[in-house]
Every structure is written in structure tokens, then in C-alpha cells.
């Protein structure tokens with residue numbers, strides 16, 4: 337794929353996010369789009385955001401649960417990036433800024449030292465983790481009807497849109513990180529629940545895999561980055577007026593209102 341085409345598609349996706357308009361998937365026009373090319377588009381999109389003055393908070397993993405991988409018929413998770421404009425201190429999601437947002441409950445890792453693949457292990461991750469915090473990720477695919485193939489969603493920065501972090505921070509050795517129970521309720525009604533082992537058997541495995549995937553591109557995870565490890569619960573569609581409330585065993589509650 338030509339550099340010019342990569343740039344054009346990245347601009348197209350940035351524009352869709354700005355205009356809050358769902359667009360046809362990239363593979364409708366470029367059916368042979370490869371995973372490699374899709375990451376090149378994502379990298380261009382990241383450069384556009386950095387060029388606009390946005391700060392990167394850290395990378396995120398997606399499709400880390402067996403349920404999601406099966407749904408998309410893939411055997412490897414994907415990654416994308418979270419930027420400062422996706423995170424706010426107020427507990428409000430402004431739905432008019434988005435297309436068709438969904439919410440999912442996750443665990444985020446904050447690193448105390450860099451992690452560089454290709455042979456990063458789960459133990460390495462735990463030794464390099466300063467804290468874990470609970471997070472509600474709001475994903476908002478720019479594609480029509482939230483439907484895409486694997487290369488499409490990679491190009492679209494893994495549907496990244498907004499994140500709400502909780503205020504409880506725990507050291508990784510303070511809890512059994514694969515046994516964190518989570519409930520996700522909307523308007524007081526339980527919508528989904530899960531245990532953190534849904535994420536690649538242990539969320540630290542997700543960070544290890546991410547470090548190893550990034551090393552293929554000559555990149556590493558850096559101290560201070562906040563890393564989302566992937567949805568423990570399924571993603572739930574949001575509507576104006578919704579009150580979202582999620583609870584993590586040992587990590588407290590995160591809530592926001594959809595306005």
C-alpha cells in the first residue's frame with residue numbers, strides 16, 4: 337500500500353471521529369488490507385494526534401477475551417492508543433461527541449519501569465507494575481453499525497474513544513489479579529459480569545503480550561504509561577440518560593452519567 341493511501345485513510349478516520357459520523361469500513365474499498373498495513377494506518381493516525389498536540393496516555397489491548405476473539409474469529413489480540421483528550425476528571429460521558437458508544441470494564445496497569453520484548457513474561461510485568469487501577473473503557477467504532485474486520489478495527493485505533501479511571505490503586509501483590517470479580521450495571525440493572533481471568537487467563541499476560549507485540553515494531557512499554565488490558569465484560573451499548581456503575585472486587589467502583 338502506498339504511503340499516500342495510508343495517509344488518506346488515516347485522515348478519513350480522524351475526520352469521522354471529528355464529525356461523529358459513522359463511515360464504511362476500509363476493507364469495503366480495500367478488501368486485501370493486511371494487519372501490517374492496518375497498523376501502518378494506525379501509526380499515521382497516532383502521529384496526526386501527536387501533531388495536534390495531544391499527549392499519549394498509553395497503549396491499550398483489545399480483543400483479549402476468548403469470547404471476543406471467537407466473535408471476530410481471530411487468535412491474537414490487537415492494540416491501540418489512549419490520548420489525553422479521551423480522559424476527563426468529571427464523571428460524565430458527552431454522548432453528542434460520539435457515534436454509538438459502548439462501555440466495558442477493564443483493569444489498567446501503571447508501569448514503574450520500561451518493558452521491552454520479545455521475551456517479556458507475566459512475572460516481568462508484575463515486577464514492573466507500580467499500581468493497578470479499575471477502568472471503564474468507552475469504545476466507539478467509527479464504522480457503520482459497529483461492524484468491522486480485524487484490519488479495519490486496527491486501523492481505527494481499536495475503537496478507542498473515552499476512559500474513566502477509578503481512584504483505588506493497588507500494588508499487584510496486594511491481590512489475586514486473575515480473580516477480580518467485576519459487575520457492570522446500567523440504570524441499576526446488572527448487564528454483565530466477569531472475572532479478570534477472562535483476559536488471557538490473567539491481565540498481566542495481556543501486558544506481556546503487548547510488550548512482545550510492540551517489540552516487533554521496535555517499540556517498548558514505558559514507565560508511567562497507563563495500559564488498558566482489555567474488556568473483562570462484554571461491551572454494552574449506551575444511551576443518553578444512562579447511569580453506568582461498575583464494581584471491582586478490591587478495586588472499588590467507577591460510575592459515570594451519559595448526558
Ligand code: OOG
Pocket residue numbers: 397398399400401404440473475477489494495565566567571
Ligand atoms: C475493539 C476494541 C476492543 C477490548 O477491550 O476488547 C477493546 C472493539 O471491540 O470495537 O477495547
Ligand code: MG
Pocket residue numbers: 396397398440442473475564566567
Ligand atoms: Mg477495551
